[in-house]
Amino acid sequence: MRLSRYFLPVLKETPAEAQIVSHRLMLRAGMIKQASAGIYSWLPLGFKVLKRIEQIVHEEQERAGHIPMLMPTLQSADLWRESGRYDDYGEEMLRIKDRHDRDMLYGPTNEELITDIFRSYVRSYKDLPLTLYHIQWKFRDERRPRFGVMRGREFYMKDGYNFDLSKDDALHAYNRHLVSYLRSYERMGLQAIPMRADGGPIGGDYTHEFLVLAETGESEVFYDSAVTDLTFGDRDIDYDNVEQCAGVLEEFTSKYARTDETHDETVWADVPEDRQRVARGIEVGQIFYFGTKYSEAMGATVQDADGNQVPVHMGSHGIGVSRLLGAIIEANHDDNGIIWPEGVTPFHCGIVNLKQGDEAADAACEGLYDQLTKAGLEPLYDDRNERAGGKFATMDLIGLPWRITVGPRGLKNGVVELTNRRTGESEELAPEAAVAKVVAIYAGV
Structure with missing residues (x-):
């Protein structure tokens, strides 16, 4: 969505x-x-x-x-x-x-x-x-x-x-x-x-x-x-x-x-x-x-x-x-x-685009969205033209267990950021690796 x-x-x-x-x-x-x-x-x-x-x-x-x-x-x-x-x-x-x-x-x-x-x-x-x-x-x-x-x-x-x-x-x-x-x-x-x-x-x-x-x-x-x-x-x-x-x-x-x-x-x-x-x-x-x-x-x-x-x-x-x-x-x-347990979360993963309108960021987010959807998951893609702080606040409030953050700076290095809502821990991964990790997490739920 x-x-x-x-x-x-x-x-x-x-x-x-x-x-x-x-x-x-x-x-x-x-x-x-x-x-x-x-x-x-x-x-x-x-x-x-x-x-x-x-x-x-x-x-x-x-x-x-x-x-x-x-x-x-x-x-x-x-x-x-x-x-x-x-x-x-x-x-x-x-x-x-x-x-x-x-x-x-x-x-x-x-x-x-x-x-x-x-x-x-x-x-x-x-x-x-x-x-x-x-x-x-x-x-x-x-x-x-x-x-x-x-x-x-x-x-x-x-x-x-x-x-x-x-x-x-x-x-x-x-x-x-x-x-x-x-x-x-x-x-x-x-x-x-x-x-x-x-x-x-x-x-x-x-x-x-x-x-x-x-x-x-x-x-x-x-x-x-x-x-x-x-x-x-x-x-x-x-x-x-x-x-x-x-x-x-x-x-x-x-x-x-x-x-x-x-x-x-x-x-x-x-x-x-x-x-x-x-x-x-x-x-x-x-x-x-x-x-x-x-x-x-x-x-x-x-x-x-x-x-x-x-x-x-x-x-x-x-x-x-x-x-x-x-x-x-x-x-x-x-x-x-909220911090939803994986078994009941409304969406399995959030996707935050830090620079809506940037060609590379938009393309990367679309790719993540398509891959997660094809894997049988329901991502929530924040594609609004809003500032990053507001997007993060919304994601934290609604409590999705995992968030993938996409920005031009990370993409230049070939990575996105995957964040665990419960622990707050983040790691930089290639987009495909981030998708694979989220899919693996829900395979065990």
Whole structure:
């Protein structure tokens, strides 16, 4: 993409309403614009990152054997009355009526709707196990929406639902989701710690939240510092292997890590004092096993091998896709702007022309742009007739991981400058070598 043809409304000043880093930088980098309290338009740069995150989530869910679909944003209140949650959910649920005076709601989650789909089509244990998921806009009418996309009213979320014949099978689905989430977060450049949590309005005895440590986190968390040494890495996981998935869960949850809602001072005292940490965290996902809570209430049963009708065991599993974008920025920024991890960057590399209109510089930039594009990458070429300082400031603000700077002086020596946004380190390379290095970096992402 050529910046002269792109819509990137960056701001020089920080809007007064932005209280945390991610909100400030998303507004300044032209990623979002507030439409009303807690509701945002996603501008091109923000939308690109949102789709990068979504793609990682899709890839890891499908790798784990989960099946994508799409459910509507509006739901019938009748289903929620059937489960008993319509009146219990509280004022966060946006309740509306259609022209025929039927009660509707803007879905905050989809347990009822997916259970209705399941009971309409699945009859036998032979059709199990089954996990369906979708990525869809949700709405929760927060009393005080704040912090930009971190606590908005409208948000983009992946929610998945497993249906299993037994508790053991459902707990394997729980473990499988934990594994897929760990892999997803690491691909996004995040360390998200699974912490024992409270089931809240969804319910369930088994539940873990995934939290990213950040000063602006809404939750106080207590953890053994040993959990921060754990990495998922490039493990070859067989998602059908019950013992292997359970082993990963044990590895990542055996050390103490809890939110303030489930913190236990007695157990905490057993953690070596030099490893006790108290911090704040941003929730970016949660997994639940809630057994037959919804299947019994809504008649979601299957015939087992003995011919008996039995309620299925269920769980739900969510990732806050739009919230993740804010969390990534909170964990990856400096005084000059965002620093995108390679896995989610909107553009793979920036190209800065120090002297637009110079024949050699223009030709070199065009060559770099073409080579990167042919290699399957998306470069952002700043071809504007602006001063160099302004171009560098824009690139730093929007946070592309790599930048190639082209100027007449370097070209006389046959080199361009390749800069790492995270470290600030630069090296002079021949144009072809700079392209080859960037391509090699993304080949491993």
